[in-house]
Amino acid sequence: MSDRTKLRRKPDRAVTARTAIDAVLDEGLGVHVGLITGSDTGVHPVVIPMLYARDGDHLLLHESPASCLLRTAKKGAEICVTVTLLDGQVLARSGLRHSMNYRSVVVMGKTVVVTDYDEKVQALDRFVDHVIPGRVAAIRPVTATEVRNTTGLALSLKECSMKERTGPPIDDDEDMAEDTWAGLIPLGISAGGPLPGEDTSGESVPAYVADWARGPGLANGRGG
């Protein structure tokens, strides 16, 4: 944690354990990447949803060489990457005490372009296995052309922070007598049954795909 990732607002929601941070990063399916970009009317922030993966102490992002993120990142600009998991609706007795249970990780820093060939291959494989563990083993290896035409960006987890809200609604004492149902509605990402592509409709769904879709990998995203 650095001075700028230290939580000033609601510090009681801060989580500092690296294992908890890694768990959020490994469970999330997408990130929101913030960067500063310029136009005729001055600089302004942009927030882009992207796929990602974690590899040890780094987040990996991958981009076409034409992308705005890549141009910005190559200039050594700072970015901010946020992963948020929504765990529940918090229904309190008063409107202002309504909230959500969530876990959220913010990572700040400058990205490094992954240039080493083997590291690029490993990064591309990490993206695929982040989607569905076991998938890399089931598909053909990446080709040299694919590796050449893709750019991997790595962002160190050195500057990261986590915030969460858990538990039931917290009402003011004077509202406790209100005749209003209060409580939690747990939320999570759930998957429907796999839909085969046109040319695989005759084949059975592989076990690692069916297992993932049944949701054990998402189970800890549900609850209060």
Add this chain to the structure above:
Amino acid sequence: MSDRTKLRRKPDRAVTARTAIDAVLDEGLGVHVGLITGSDTGVHPVVIPMLYARDGDHLLLHESPASCLLRTAKKGAEICVTVTLLDGQVLARSGLRHSMNYRSVVVMGKTVVVTDYDEKVQALDRFVDHVIPGRVAAIRPVTATEVRNTTGLALSLKECSMKERTGPPIDDDEDMAEDTWAGLIPLGISAGGPLPGEDTSGESVPAYVADWARGPGLANGRGG
């Protein structure tokens, strides 16, 4: 749409219908707000998850008077608000063709502080009914003190853009003979059964809460 919200990357994924944009904004449960902030080491982007609501042609954000967003917004700074719904995992035959189906809306601009008392009350009610339609009617009205201690920010939808990916994986011709299952796994947010708070455990769950948790409000978030 303005010049800076015009999509340059993958313009085939652009959606311009305002009804589609509103549907994403009404279905989303949280936004990621990007802003530019300063520290001893220079300016950098920050991306914060927040609750929100839509009211006609504006997004509403609400904040404690102490928040970083509010300080930044009051200076007339530009922000970027992104809402992303994840609709499916796209499993292709090659690693690089893996993707996600999603709908994503980006809104850019400067926020306006809501100062009119009645407009503030309406904004606070919109937040609550965005969480669960029908909830405002079931809770006590906001008090004058609550209205005074909260700041509502409104962001016009004038500068917004939407992107989506739908449909099955798209493989290169030379990969179609690969012996690999390819297809979609639909994703959506799902809710567990409502968990009553300590003092409501004897009461039955109201119909509008139970209905929401059964998911019809989220149903269009599932699928390919």
